[in-house]
Structure formats: structure tokens, C-alpha cells
Amino acid sequence: MMFKLPPLPYYFDALEPFFDKETMKIHYTKHHQTYINNINNILKNIPQLINLSVEELIQKLELVPVEHKTAIRNNAGGHANHSFFWNGLKKETFLDGTLKIAIQMNFGDIDNFKTNFEKIALACFGSGWVWLVKKDNKLFILSTANQDNPLMGNQGVPILGLDLWEHAYYLKYQNRRSDYIKAFWHVVNWDEAAVRFNKS
Known part of the structure; x- marks a missing residue:
């Protein structure tokens, strides 16, 4: 089986102005x-x-x-x-249902979850990813280096993931990784995240 580029489920400009x-x-x-x-x-x-x-x-x-x-x-x-x-990207979806309840139970409230996610993302040195993962029916935030994935080493099942490599944001945000991370909340596909959460 040779791998192929999967179809992108939207046009390149669908996430403007947040992702260019x-x-x-x-x-x-x-x-x-x-x-x-x-x-x-x-x-x-x-x-x-x-x-x-x-x-x-x-x-x-x-x-x-x-x-x-x-x-x-x-x-x-x-x-x-x-x-x-x-x-995992789509504009104008909303966090609701069992995933919202789980985030509130694990992080106290949604704002605290976002604050922790952004803090861990900003602490990732160099290139990598930040993830929301589910393991043993609990939610965790973690970062991985380079192109590592939480499935490597059984760290949990990914629910959300944000690319922190500079190629993901440099044309629009230059060195302002913080602005890029905050923009992510405008394009999270919460419907897809909920499916991943409920299937894991």
C-alpha cells in the first residue's frame, strides 16, 4: 500500500483570516x-x-x-x-456534549483548559505539536517533539492537535507563535473532536 495525500475537506482559504x-x-x-x-x-x-x-x-x-x-x-x-x-480544522463549530463535560471535569472550566493548552504549546521548544489526548478515560495536554505522535509509546488517543512547526504559521504570524495558537480556537473542528473523543 502506497500512501497518498488525503483530500483536503475544504478550500485553502476556508480558514481565513485565522489560517491564511x-x-x-x-x-x-x-x-x-x-x-x-x-x-x-x-x-x-x-x-x-x-x-x-x-x-x-x-x-x-x-x-x-x-x-x-x-x-x-x-x-x-x-x-x-x-x-x-x-x-480537525473547521470554522464555526461549537464545543458541546460529552467532550465539553469531560474538559470541564478534567480542567475545571473551558478557559482553564485553553490557558493550559496555550501554555504547553508555548513551552514547546523548537518544532513539535501540542495535543489533547484521552487515556484511561481522562484528558491530558501534552507536547511532542518533531513529528512524534501520542500513539507512539501509548501516551493516549489524540483528540485535538496543533502543529507548532514554523512552516504552519510563519507567513502570517512570523515569530508570533502565541497569536497563531490563539487563532487555533477559531478553527477547531469541535464536531470532529467530539467524534474522536466518543470513539476512543
């Missing part, structure tokens, strides 16, 4: 596509792993030959993370 059209276009067609190209090239040399989904692959890194492990971790992680990210 040009960044979305480059991020999707160049950065994400490169991860896919790289992983497909690597898997040509590891036929025993060719039929795994990308989620299975990042959870079974112990099966990857040592000479390919770092490249698979980075590129399969990049593909998994970005596929997750695109589907």
Missing part, C-alpha cells in the same frame, strides 16, 4: 506531500510493512529495521499528524 490561504496551500501540497513521498520511498525497502496503515506503523516502530527507524518515525509521524490536523 497561502500557508495552507504550501503546508498541504508541499510539506505534507514530502512526508508521503519520503515514507513511500523508504517502504520500498521494507516490504513486510507495506500493508500497515500509517497509524499502525507509528505504533509498531519496533518492527522497523534500525537503519530506517528514524526516517519512518519522522515521515510516518508527519503523515499521520497532518492527516489528523486537516480534519
